[in-house]
Amino acid sequence: xTITREVVESxxxxxxxxxxxxxxxxxxxxxxxxxxxxxxxxRRLGPGEAEDVVADTFLAAFxxxxxxxxxRPDARPWLYGIASNVIGKRRRTERSLYQAYIxxxxxxxxxxxxxxxxxxxxxxxxxxxxxxxxxxxxxxxDVLLLVxxxxxxxxxxxxxxxxxxxxxxxxxxxxxxxxxxxLGQGE
Amino acid sequence: xxxxxxxxxxxxxxxxxxxxxxxxxxLNGMHTRRRVVTAPRLLVAVGxxxxxxxxxxIVGTGTPAxxxxxxxxxxxxxxxxxxxxxxxxxxxxxxVGIKADVAFLAPNTRCADGRFSSVDPAYDGQPATDPxxxxxxxxxxxxxxxxxxxxxxxxxxxxxxxxxxETLVLEFREENxxxxxxWRLGAWLAQAGTSVKPCTPIADAG
Numbered sequence: 001x002t003i004t005r006e007v008v009e010s011x012x013x014x015x016x017x018x019x020x021x022x023x024x025x026x027x028x029x030x031x032x033x034x035x036x037x038x039x040x041x042x043r044r045l046g047p048g049e050a051e052d053v054v055a056d057t058f059l060a061a062f063x064x065x066x067x068x069x070x071x072r073p074d075a076r077p078w079l080y081g082i083a084s085n086v087i088g089k090r091r092r093t094e095r096s097l098y099q100a101y102i103x104x105x106x107x108x109x110x111x112x113x114x115x116x117x118x119x120x121x122x123x124x125x126x127x128x129x130x131x132x133x134x135x136x137x138x139x140x141x142d143v144l145l146l147v148x149x150x151x152x153x154x155x156x157x158x159x160x161x162x163x164x165x166x167x168x169x170x171x172x173x174x175x176x177x178x179x180x181x182x183l184g185q186g187e
Numbered sequence: 188x189x190x191x192x193x194x195x196x197x198x199x200x201x202x203x204x205x206x207x208x209x210x211x212x213x214l215n216g217m218h219t220r221r222r223v224v225t226a227p228r229l230l231v232a233v234g235x236x237x238x239x240x241x242x243x244x245i246v247g248t249g250t251p252a253x254x255x256x257x258x259x260x261x262x263x264x265x266x267x268x269x270x271x272x273x274x275x276x277x278x279x280x281x282x283v284g285i286k287a288d289v290a291f292l293a294p295n296t297r298c299a300d301g302r303f304s305s306v307d308p309a310y311d312g313q314p315a316t317d318p319x320x321x322x323x324x325x326x327x328x329x330x331x332x333x334x335x336x337x338x339x340x341x342x343x344x345x346x347x348x349x350x351x352x353e354t355l356v357l358e359f360r361e362e363n364x365x366x367x368x369x370w371r372l373g374a375w376l377a378q379a380g381t382s383v384k385p386c387t388p389i390a391d392a393g
Contacts, residue, residue: 020299021389023217030206030213038201038209043194050201055209059216063311066301066384109198125190148191179191 012075016068026065030058033079040080040150044087046097047109053090057083072159080150081160084142091138098134102127125183132182136175143168144175255279263344264337270361270370285344285355288377290386292360298386303356303377306330310356310375334374342372352379358386 010018012029019026034054042050060082061075068078087094101107105123133141146157154172158165252269253276263283267276270291280287290298300311309330325331332348333355349355354377362368377383 020301021387023300024214026217027210027214030210034206034209035200035202038206039198042201043198051205051209054201054206055212058209058213062213062216063301064304067304067381107195107198110195126194129191129194144191148188148194176188179188183190 011073013068013070013073016065016075017070019062019065023062026058026062029061029075033076034058036150037079037083040145041083041087042109043107043149044097044145045090045093046107049090049093050109053083053086056086060086074156076150077152077156077160080146080152081162084146084161088138088142095134098130101130102134128182129179132179135182136178140171140175140178143171144179147172252276253279255283257283261346263346265342265344266340267342267359267370268340270359273359280344280355285346285349286352287355287357288383289357290359292358292386292388294361294363295391296388297360297373297391298358299389301384302386303354303375303383304381306350306353306376306378330375333376334372336372340369342374349376350379353377354381354383356383 010028012032015025015029019029037057038050038054041053045053057079061079064082068075072078097107105127133145136144142161143157146152146160147154152160154165154168158168161168250268252267252271254264254266255276256264256266258264263280263285265276265280273289273291277287277289280289288303292298303310305311307328307330308324309328329348333345334357335343335345337343344355356373356375356377358373359370360373361370
């Protein structure tokens with residue numbers, strides 16, 4: 001199949017619908033969202049498993065595309081919701097990443113040298129943050145990081161995780177309280 | 188919360204080379220169903236072999252398009268002589284307690300993918316790489332256990348493999364060589380409480 005300009009410029013919902021008859025259209029969705037999804041996963045798990053998680057996420061999405069709510073033109077909440085489940089199966093990797101960072105002060109995927117000037121200050125903030133993330137319940141961490149790192153709105157997080165908006169607010173509130181406490185305590 | 192937003196923000200978005208493997212896996216995964224669907228087709232082929240030693244059915248004027256009967260052991264025999272009136276067949280199956288979704292297809296077509304969420308990968312999972320693996324997967328999955336061909340036009344249904352509120356999705360396709368094999372059947376289980384979308388026929392040479 002030739003990917004036409006019309007396909008490339010379609011919104012996500014149109015692409016997904018089209019992919020029911022023309023599966024290759026789904027690759028356009030991958031090209032559109034995989035780079036930033038990979039970044040999100042890398043921040044949470046490190047670079048070692050990010051590509052696998054992205055592949056698992058898109059394969060699961062492809063298989064479930066018949067259930068996609070076509071009233072939602074932006075597929076990011078749907079994709080990040082699936083990714084959250086895939087990440088959830090790798091909790092140990094996520095914990096190891098935070099623990100390693102607390103010890104070494106190095107995230108394995110950060111571009112070295114970018115923050116040299118304020119590197120010490122960054123570390124003074126990031127270490128307690130990593131410790132706080134490590135201490136959060138998985139459900140609270142998912143909500144917090146979908147807002148902070150994936151930049152989803154509260155409603156989009158609710159859609160992504162299939163939970164009520166009020167639950168998003170309460171989880172976020174709880175997580176933020178723990179983060180604030182961690183920052184208040186500092187090193 | 189700005190501190191959290193900027194935490195590890197220098198991690199860059201993936202470049203195409205970082206995603207090449209994932210993209211390849213997705214593209215490979217897109218073409219799995221047609222190969223997995225050979226599983227029920229293999230079963231139908233078994234039915235064809237069996238038909239050589241049983242009395243072939245004579246289809247003449249007045250033969251009903253389909254029939255559904257329940258046996259004392261709880262199994263159900265579905266006879267399909269003619270691909271006509273899928274709604275009626277579906278209703279007949281409903282009368283014997285089988286929640287089904289029936290689609291009839293012309294030769295060289297299949298239903299577009301993604302009609303429903305399957306209880307197992309028999310519908311749209313990864314392809315089997317060889318007959319041994321296929322056999323092993325068939326033992327693991329429930330979908331293939333629900334139906335078994337007993338002659339070229341008869342399928343036995345085993346309700347004990349269908350959980351509450353699951354839908355038995357049946358896609359019958361008419362075959363070009365109707366004298367030997369009148370139709371082929373894909374049979375899968377849709378997850379309980381989920382809907383099955385109408386079949387959109389698309390071309391399929393396989």
